[in-house]
Amino acid sequence: MNMHSIPQRTQAETALIDAFGERLSLLPGDGAVTLKRDDAIEAIKHGLPTRRLESWHYTDLRRLLTSVPAFDSTAATKALPPIVEGSAILAVLNGVSGAKFPAIEGVTVQRLSEKLTDGSIAPGLDPYGSDDAIGALNTAFVADGYFVDIADGAQLEKPIELQNLQAGGQVHVRFPVRVGAGAKAAIVERQAGEGAALGSSVSQVVLGEGAEVTWLIVQEQPETATHLAQFKAHLGKNSKLTVFFMNAGGKLVRQEIVVRTTGEGADFKLRGINLLAGDTHTDVTMVLDHAVPHTTSTEVIRNVVTGKARGVFQGRINVHQYAQKTNAKMACNTLLLSDDGEFSTKPELEIFADDVICGHGATVTEIDHNHLFYLMARGIDEKSARGLLVKAFVAEVIEELDDEAIVEALETRLDDWFVAHG
Amino acid sequence: MLEIKNLHARIVDDGTEIIRGLNLTVKAGEVAAIMGPNGSGKSTLSYILAGREDYEVTEGDILYNGQSVLEMDPAERATAGIFLAFQYPMEIPGVATMEFLKVAMNEQRKARGEEPLKIPEFLKRVKEAAASLNMDMAMLKRPLNVGFSGGEKKRAEILQMKLLEPRLCVLDETDSGLDIDALKIVSDGVNALRSPERAIVVITHYQRLLEHIVPDSVHVLYKGQVIKSGDKSLALDLEANGYAGVIGEAA
Numbered sequence: 001m002n003m004h005s006i007p008q009r010t011q012a013e014t015a016l017i018d019a020f021g022e023r024l025s026l027l028p029g030d031g032a033v034t035l036k037r038d039d040a041i042e043a044i045k046h047g048l049p050t051r052r053l054e055s056w057h058y059t060d061l062r063r064l065l066t067s068v069p070a071f072d073s074t075a076a077t078k079a080l081p082p083i084v085e086g087s088a089i090l091a092v093l094n095g096v097s098g099a100k101f102p103a104i105e106g107v108t109v110q111r112l113s114e115k116l117t118d119g120s121i122a123p124g125l126d127p128y129g130s131d132d133a134i135g136a137l138n139t140a141f142v143a144d145g146y147f148v149d150i151a152d153g154a155q156l157e158k159p160i161e162l163q164n165l166q167a168g169g170q171v172h173v174r175f176p177v178r179v180g181a182g183a184k185a186a187i188v189e190r191q192a193g194e195g196a197a198l199g200s201s202v203s204q205v206v207l208g209e210g211a212e213v214t215w216l217i218v219q220e221q222p223e224t225a226t227h228l229a230q231f232k233a234h235l236g237k238n239s240k241l242t243v244f245f246m247n248a249g250g251k252l253v254r255q256e257i258v259v260r261t262t263g264e265g266a267d268f269k270l271r272g273i274n275l276l277a278g279d280t281h282t283d284v285t286m287v288l289d290h291a292v293p294h295t296t297s298t299e300v301i302r303n304v305v306t307g308k309a310r311g312v313f314q315g316r317i318n319v320h321q322y323a324q325k326t327n328a329k330m331a332c333n334t335l336l337l338s339d340d341g342e343f344s345t346k347p348e349l350e351i352f353a354d355d356v357i358c359g360h361g362a363t364v365t366e367i368d369h370n371h372l373f374y375l376m377a378r379g380i381d382e383k384s385a386r387g388l389l390v391k392a393f394v395a396e397v398i399e400e401l402d403d404e405a406i407v408e409a410l411e412t413r414l415d416d417w418f419v420a421h422g
Numbered sequence: 423m424l425e426i427k428n429l430h431a432r433i434v435d436d437g438t439e440i441i442r443g444l445n446l447t448v449k450a451g452e453v454a455a456i457m458g459p460n461g462s463g464k465s466t467l468s469y470i471l472a473g474r475e476d477y478e479v480t481e482g483d484i485l486y487n488g489q490s491v492l493e494m495d496p497a498e499r500a501t502a503g504i505f506l507a508f509q510y511p512m513e514i515p516g517v518a519t520m521e522f523l524k525v526a527m528n529e530q531r532k533a534r535g536e537e538p539l540k541i542p543e544f545l546k547r548v549k550e551a552a553a554s555l556n557m558d559m560a561m562l563k564r565p566l567n568v569g570f571s572g573g574e575k576k577r578a579e580i581l582q583m584k585l586l587e588p589r590l591c592v593l594d595e596t597d598s599g600l601d602i603d604a605l606k607i608v609s610d611g612v613n614a615l616r617s618p619e620r621a622i623v624v625i626t627h628y629q630r631l632l633e634h635i636v637p638d639s640v641h642v643l644y645k646g647q648v649i650k651s652g653d654k655s656l657a658l659d660l661e662a663n664g665y666a667g668v669i670g671e672a673a
Contacts, residue, residue, distance in 0.1 A: 369475075374512040377472045378526040378582065379500035379533065388525065392516025392565075399516075 009047070015068035016044055019170070020140055023071065027143055030119035040127065040139035048133060055131045058312040058344045059283040064252050065226060068198055072169030075195065082161040083188060083218060083409040090146045091163040095171040097144045106154025106183070112145035112174055121147065124176055124204060134228045134256060138200040141172035148187075152180035152208065159186040159216075159406075162203075166225065168195020174202045181208035181236075186403065189217045189231075192249075196224035203231045207239035209263060214242045216406065218413060221250035223278050230256045235295070237263025244401060245272040246410065247282050248417045257286040261295035261323075270299040271401070273394045275414075276309035276341065277421045283312040290319045290326040290356075299330040302394045305341035306421060314346045315360065321352040330360040335367065335393050387418055423487060423621040424448040424471075424590055430481035430646075431470050440466045442646035443482070448590075448639075451618040455632055455657060456625045458643035459665045464625045465509055467643070468594040471623075472506040473499045486590060501533035505588030507579040509595040514566040519578070522566050523548060527585055551584040554614070556607050572599030580611040591615065591622045597631035609634030629661035642668050 009017070020041045029037065048065060049056035072094075079091035088102045090109060097111040115121040125142075127135035146162065164173050171193075179185060189203055199221075207213055221227045227250045235241055247253055259268050268288065276282050288297055301313050311334070319326045334343040347360035367389050375385035391414060398410045424447065431441040440463045448454045458464050470477050471484065473496035484491050491499055514522075527547075528538040539547070552559055555577045567575050576596055583591055593612065597605055612622065612635050624635055632640075632654065640656040641648045642665070649672035650656065660668065 371512055371514050373472075373474055373496055374508070374514065375517075375522070375526075376496035377500055377506055377508075378522075378586065379497055379530040380526055381497045381529065382495065384525065384529065385497070388517055388522070389514070392514065396516040 010062060010065075012065040012068045013044065013048055013062070016137070017041065019068065019071065023141065027141070028113045028116040030117065030122070032119045032122035033116050033125065036122055036125040037140050040125075040136040043127070043133070043136040044140065049131055053131050055285065055314070056133070058314070058346070059254055059281065061133060061254070064281060069169050069196055072167070075167035075169055077165045077167040077194065079163055080165065080190065080192065082159070083190070083413065084159050084161070084405050087159040087161040087188060089161050089163060090148070091165065092144055092146070092173045093165055094167040094169070095143055095173060097146055101146075104156070104160065106151045106156065107160070108149040108151070110147040112147055112176070113143060115147050116142070121176065134200055134230045134254065135202065137228060138172050138174060138202045138230070141170065141200070142174045142202070143172060145174040145176075148175065148177040150177070150179045150183045150185050152182055154180065154183045154185070156185040159188050161188040161190055163190040163192075164199070164201050165190075166193030166195055166197040166199050166221075168193075168197050171197060171199040172201075173199075174204070176204045177206070179205065179207045179211040179213055182210045183208065184212045186214040186406065187216070189215065191217065191219040191227060191229065192221060193225060194222055197221075198226045200228045202229070205231070205233040205241070207233065207235050207241055209237045209239065211236065211239045213240070214244070214401065214403065214406070216410070217243070217245040217255065218410075219245070219247045219249060219253065219255065220413070221253070223249065223251050223280060225250050226252040228254050230258065232258045233260070235259065235261045235263065235266035235268060238265035239263065240267045242269040242271065242401070244410075245284070246275070246413060247273070247284065248275040248413065250282065251280055253280070253282040255284045257284070259286070260289040260291055261297075262291060264292050264294045266292075266295045268295075268297040270297070270301070271397045272301045273397055274301070274303040274311050274313075275394070275417045275421070276303065276305045276311045277307045279308045281310045283314070285312070285314040287316045288318065288328070290317065290323040290328060292320075293322060293324045293326070295323065296327040298328070300397055301332040302397050303332070303334040303343050304337065304390055304394060305334060305343050306337045308338075308340040310341070311343040312346075313343075314348070316348040316350070317358060319349070319351040319353050319356050319358065324353050324355045326353060326356040326358065328356070328358045332362045333393075334364045335390060336364060337367070337390065391418060423450045424623070425485040426482070427485070428482035429470075429479065429484065431466070431477050431479045434476055434478050439480075440477070440646055441470065444643075444647055446641060446648055448621045448623060450621055452639060453616065453622045453624060453635060453637045455637035455640045456623060456643055457627070457640060457657060457660060462643045463646040464643055465594055468506055468509075468592050468625055471504060471592050472496055497529075500586075500588075501530050503589035505583050505586060505591050507576075507583055507591065507593045507596050509598065511567050511575040511579055513568045513570075515568050517566045519562045519564060519566045520548070523562070523582065523585060526582070530586060547585060551581050554584070555581055555611050557581060573601065573604040576600055576608055577604065580608050584611065584615065589620055591620065592625070593623065594625045595627065596624070597626055597628065605631065605634060629657045632657050644669055644672065
């Protein structure tokens, strides 16, 4: 019996493999990059992940990815106004970066297509594991993006907004970002578009010693789009990273967050809200490695589920053997507003050190009818009262971010979602 | 203003009958005190007046200005002018107190066909009301009732009552959890709202509150019925002799 027999390929798998054959000659990259692409497509030839693969158990990509749109290089789209006024915008429109971009003091920007062509980005194209389907898909097809280098000690006053705006078809982009020692920056990663698209987006961030970064992922894809995204970060000594994500769209969404503390004193915060509506599937999967002693992390995820939406949060914290004095806390709270909605939470702690503090908690609730009664008893009609309570549930996470301009911008996005789905 | 006629009501969940043929009339301008031992149905009555869905009225009626309120939801009753000051005000994380006050005031104005308040006017009203209750504005920046002490929550209830200007105020054990100074401040706040157009129903365990908010009528509630009504001297009598005598008379 052949244990490695490959089941018959799905339509989507075949389409991806065929597309690779047709696209390869058009994709930027030197020999080293092409080798990485060849490796990556091999992984896809072995099949997209199924529920039998533990990290994909709740998101059977092979079954859920039913069709793959063709590349459409003629589609056009325009950059969006930034969510925080005054931000420097680096837009990738329908998969293509702009030749001109704003000068930002202390920051060097390069089109990723150039770094693919000269091969300097090739080492960064390694997938991080055998179940890294998003990494493989992106490596195979990535055509553009931006490479951003923030100089040591640079203090950015305004955020940089990375926009990945699809216009239908396929879009595969990558944003490698280096944040120098002692630098401070806020970066907004905007994922949106207007077509029936299949997209992959990979952000890779390295924080130098003492760097401080707030990274916002604002995902507002249309309900026709499949959005496969990865955020990977390495945290140097005494660096601080806060990742805030807001998923408020997409038909099939998987956002992976892969973080590793590599220097003592590093601190990681993950805050996120999933606003799930319609007949959609959204998966947020975090893998956090506390790899050195004295590092801290907290993760707070809030989910609102309506309609027939399905949500997943997998949170895995690995505390390595030498990572003593790790302090990690994770919470995932879900508000279910419909009978047909569902949310699956899977916290995992794998601890090999013996002197650590680690905890996790998960709750699933409906709207508290005592709260609803109280608000209504003050004359607030039922619909408005429910709206206030749902918004309060997620706004708590936003208000924790201590930048007023960012808080305001995110609350506006939140209000927009409630107007559309309230 | 308020007429409760042969009211019977039970808990929806388990069918336990709590109110068993209650009759009560409160006129505009009147302050009525409802007293009674634990478990007599005092708080239940307040919830039923406010329209809480956990209770079901099986018989009788509640008329407010001559109209039945039984088919109205809590928000409709509130916009019609009924206000319940809760015995245990809810803590609602994430809802900022100021935002809540603004929404509540404007929803009520909207229901009455009035324009929403302009922000400076809103702030002015809140500041005045807070000052009269000796409340710190910093408190109102916090989420609704979250981290408030028992006394602060009660003050916040009276603050809302002042701002919403209801016609029928129901105060459920507003004195519980208040020290003597806070009791004075809260009572002054309630007394300031006494007017010929407004009725106030004060539900309490003790005579203490009624020394500050002097009632026009006193009603003893027992096993879901008003078993005795009188003037303020009835409250003094209860304080001196307990409920046993009155209950004995009724039995």
